[in-house]
Amino acid sequence: MYLLARVERVSKLCENVNEYLLRLDRKLGSKPGQFVMVWMPRVGEIPISVAWEKDSLLKLIIARKGVVTSYIHNNIREGCRFFLRGPLGKGFEITQGEALIVAGGYGAAPMLYLASMLREAGSRVTVALGFRENRNVMLVEEFEKLADRVFVATEDGSVGFKGQLTELVSSILSSSRYDIVYTCGREQMMERVVRMAMNAGIEVQASLERLIKCGIGICGSCTLEPQGLRVCWDGPVFNGYKLIQVDDFGKWWRDASGKRVPLPT
Amino acid sequence: MAGGIGLGVRIASLDLKNPLIVASGVLGVSVGLMKRAEEAGAAAVTTKTTTLKERTGHPNPVIYELEYGLLNSMGLPNPGASEMGTVVRRAKEVLRVPVIASIGAAAPDEAVKIAEHLLAADAIELNASCPHAKGYGIEIMSDPGLVAEIVSALKSLPLPVFVKLSAHGDLRLVASKAIEAGADVLVAINTLKGMAINVWARRPVLGGVYGGLSGPAIHPVAVRAVYELYEEFPGFPIIGVGGVESWEEAVEFMLAGASAVGVASALRRGFEVIGSIVSGIREYLANEGFASVREMVGLAHRV
Numbered sequence: 001m002y003l004l005a006r007v008e009r010v011s012k013l014c015e016n017v018n019e020y021l022l023r024l025d026r027k028l029g030s031k032p033g034q035f036v037m038v039w040m041p042r043v044g045e046i047p048i049s050v051a052w053e054k055d056s057l058l059k060l061i062i063a064r065k066g067v068v069t070s071y072i073h074n075n076i077r078e079g080c081r082f083f084l085r086g087p088l089g090k091g092f093e094i095t096q097g098e099a100l101i102v103a104g105g106y107g108a109a110p111m112l113y114l115a116s117m118l119r120e121a122g123s124r125v126t127v128a129l130g131f132r133e134n135r136n137v138m139l140v141e142e143f144e145k146l147a148d149r150v151f152v153a154t155e156d157g158s159v160g161f162k163g164q165l166t167e168l169v170s171s172i173l174s175s176s177r178y179d180i181v182y183t184c185g186r187e188q189m190m191e192r193v194v195r196m197a198m199n200a201g202i203e204v205q206a207s208l209e210r211l212i213k214c215g216i217g218i219c220g221s222c223t224l225e226p227q228g229l230r231v232c233w234d235g236p237v238f239n240g241y242k243l244i245q246v247d248d249f250g251k252w253w254r255d256a257s258g259k260r261v262p263l264p265t
Numbered sequence: 266m267a268g269g270i271g272l273g274v275r276i277a278s279l280d281l282k283n284p285l286i287v288a289s290g291v292l293g294v295s296v297g298l299m300k301r302a303e304e305a306g307a308a309a310v311t312t313k314t315t316t317l318k319e320r321t322g323h324p325n326p327v328i329y330e331l332e333y334g335l336l337n338s339m340g341l342p343n344p345g346a347s348e349m350g351t352v353v354r355r356a357k358e359v360l361r362v363p364v365i366a367s368i369g370a371a372a373p374d375e376a377v378k379i380a381e382h383l384l385a386a387d388a389i390e391l392n393a394s395c396p397h398a399k400g401y402g403i404e405i406m407s408d409p410g411l412v413a414e415i416v417s418a419l420k421s422l423p424l425p426v427f428v429k430l431s432a433h434g435d436l437r438l439v440a441s442k443a444i445e446a447g448a449d450v451l452v453a454i455n456t457l458k459g460m461a462i463n464v465w466a467r468r469p470v471l472g473g474v475y476g477g478l479s480g481p482a483i484h485p486v487a488v489r490a491v492y493e494l495y496e497e498f499p500g501f502p503i504i505g506v507g508g509v510e511s512w513e514e515a516v517e518f519m520l521a522g523a524s525a526v527g528v529a530s531a532l533r534r535g536f537e538v539i540g541s542i543v544s545g546i547r548e549y550l551a552n553e554g555f556a557s558v559r560e561m562v563g564l565a566h567r568v
Contacts (some may be wrong), residue, residue: 001330004465007567021326037326044327083466085330132312212326219339220293220313226359228297256321258313259344 002039003028004016005082013138016064017106018073022082024056033091033184036060036217037177039083040076044068047212047232049110049184054055054110058084061109088215089236092117092205097179099123101147102193104130104185107138110207111184115146124148128172129180130185134158166192178202185188187263191250194240203241210253221258224248230244270550271557272543274308276502276525277425277449279363279387283543284519284558288452288506288527289314289390289429290337296356303362304340305536310356311365311527312349314392317379319345323473327459334480334508335530336459338473341369348387351380363387365427370389371416372411380422384541389424391415393439394431394455411441414444416446425449427504432457432483432490437497444498452504452527453490479508480530484508486522495522495563512545519558520565530533 005022013019020129027062028036030050038060039045046068060082075170076082092114099118103111108129118125131137133156140159143150152160153168161168166189173181173196181197183190184207197204210222210231217233224246229235243249252260269420272283286563289311292298297309322342329336343349349366370376382388384559393406393415406412409511412428419426429452440451456477461470473515487507494503505518506527515526546558555561 002463002465003468039326039466039470041463041468044472081465083463213322213325213339213342214337216328216330216533218291218530219296219327219336219337220291220295221342223293223295223298225295225297226300228295228299228301230298254294257342257344258318259319259348 002083002085003070004198005076007076007080007086008038008057010078015059015135016073017138018062019051020060020062020076020229022058022060024058024084027060028053028058028084030087031091032117033110034087034089035236036084036086037088037212038068039085040071041083042069043071047088049207050113051109052113052116054228061106063106064139069214071250084240085215089232090234092182092207092237094118094121094123095180095203096121096123099125100172100178100181101125101127102165102183102185103127104165104189105132105136106138107185107207109184111182112142112146113138115143119146126155126176126178127151127173128165128169130154130168130189131159163187166196169193170196173197173200173202176218180204183207187250188265194243198240199242205237206240207237207242208235211256221254222258223254225252269493269556271559272547272557274524276504277370277388277427279309279425281363281525282310283537284525284546285515285543286365286504286524286525286527286528287539288530289392290339291529291532294349294352296352299356299364300359301536302539303360305539307362307539308525309363309365309387310360311390312353312367312386313343314367314369315340315343315379315383316341316369317346317348317375319342319343319348322558323471326332326470327472329470331480331482334478334482335533336461336471336476336478337456338471338476339380340473346379346382350385353383354385357385362531365390367392367429370415373414376415377418377421380419380424384422384424386424388427388450389419389422390427390429390452391419392429392455394429394433406431406439409435412439413442416443416448420447427452429453429455430490432456432486436490437493438499440494444501450502450504451494451498452506453494454483454487457486477505481508481510484514488517491518491523492521492565495566499563509542512542515542515546516549516561519561520563521561522566524559524562530568535564
């Protein structure tokens with residue numbers, strides 16, 4: 001039961017990150033924060049968050065990371081096929097008001113879609129993006145078109161604020177009032193952002209990543225303890241109240257055997 | 266007890282508050298998921314099949330959703346017996362319902378080594394029927410003598426032994442060998458071996474090529490298996506598994522001869538399905554004038 005998609009355009013966003021514009025044989029019907037499973041026959045199947053969708057057009061932003069993503073970067077050109085299933089999981093809940101989006105690296109991928117939905121809902125949107133260095137910076141201009149304010153942090157200071165994204169977020173939170181914080185990126189970063197927002201009494205939602213196998217909540221390989229929350233089905237987006245009770249948040253994940261192991265840094 | 270209806274069943278030494286057990290495969294190695302199943306009303310939970318050493322399972326895709334069921338090729342991923350022992354001990358601290366530990370082994374001494382790590386469980390279930398892991402499951406069922414040897418070896422431990430059978434192979438012969446060797450409960454059936462090919466990719470979909478079919482598609486096959494086992498071994502405890510999505514399939518299994526019923530694939534629609542199956546069984550019993558769930562076991566066999 002795979003959806004067939006045809007690649008209309010491949011664009012390079014920054015080093016090792018490409019954007020694929022796909023035409024589907026039918027509308028997907030996703031919400032920001034939901035994901036699709038992308039199957040490359042003979043190679044494998046991986047979860048990718050939806051970066052944008054309209055009518056039968058879909059954008060996926062794919063970073064070169066493992067076997068399947070490297071295959072896509074090396075082999076998939078305009079006119080090639082994608083096999084997809086989804087949309088899967090629960091996405092972000094749109095809360096009207098003053099919104100802050102915090103995205104690290106290619107965690108920015110689903111956030112442009114979220115920002116456009118927030119704008120449609122009448123929210124004011126501030127965006128804080130963090131990257132390692134200049135060659136990892138992506139989507140800043142696109143966010144600038146959509147958002148009211150965009151801040152960028154790079155660890156080496158080559159673009160914007162010099163330092164960690166969490167330092168930038170801390171100063172943004174102390175200078176303005178927000179109703180909601182949305183975050184996606186490295187889990188250690190998100191854990192700090194969730195705690196900052198919770199401490200400031202601000203609602204927060206974070207999108208988690210785990211090893212996804214079935215994608216439909218049946219195999220247990222992406223489960224968080226002790227609540228038994230399945231990232232693929234109950235998530236990948238969870239609110240802060242849930243996350244601060246999750247032992248695994250920012251600390252543990254599961255390897256392919258299902259064993260809990262320290263979260264990769 | 267609500268409405269005076271006895272929903273409880275005793276199977277081997279396990280007291281179940283109702284006939285609904287979560288079957289192996291869907292709870293991963295997660296104590297949290299087991300707890301959610303218990304809170305949703307399950308009377309017992311079964312762990313994912315444990316092998317002696319850890320297995321990472323097959324590469325993705327591991328699942329293929331169909332209108333009438335699921336095809337899976339997980340390939341028995343599990344963290345190995347020692348780690349699963351820790352999970353089972355933790356589960357026993359957190360849960361009040363029985364925990365059944367599923368094991369996969371190709372030889373008697375290997376089975377005993379695995380089970381020795383799992384003695385905190387309430388029962389051992391020998392998976393003699395997984396269709397997509399080489400050397401385990403279905404392949405051992407093609408050798409009824411081996412199933413008997415493994416069961417007999419497991420009986421040296423102080424836990425009841427369940428044997429999960431496949432509808433492939435000689436069901437009655439394997440069951441009789443297992444019972445002779447001391448098996449306490451028969452579980453029928455596991456998934457059926459199948460595969461899917463994508464016509465556009467012109468390739469098998471599943472990373473493991475072959476998978477196990479579950480869900481509504483296999484229910485009639487499972488009912489047949491339970492019916493045949495009950496006919497051959499009247500009164501012997503059977504757990505019916507395969508395509509239970511509502512109370513009706515559960516009742517059907519019990520009428521065919523199952524004392525208890527397993528659910529697995531139905532949980533893809535959420536854990537709430539457990540509660541609705543249990544309350545549906547209760548309502549059926551009340552409306553049809555049964556005092557207890559035990560009264561309907563095997564009733565379809567009466568002439």
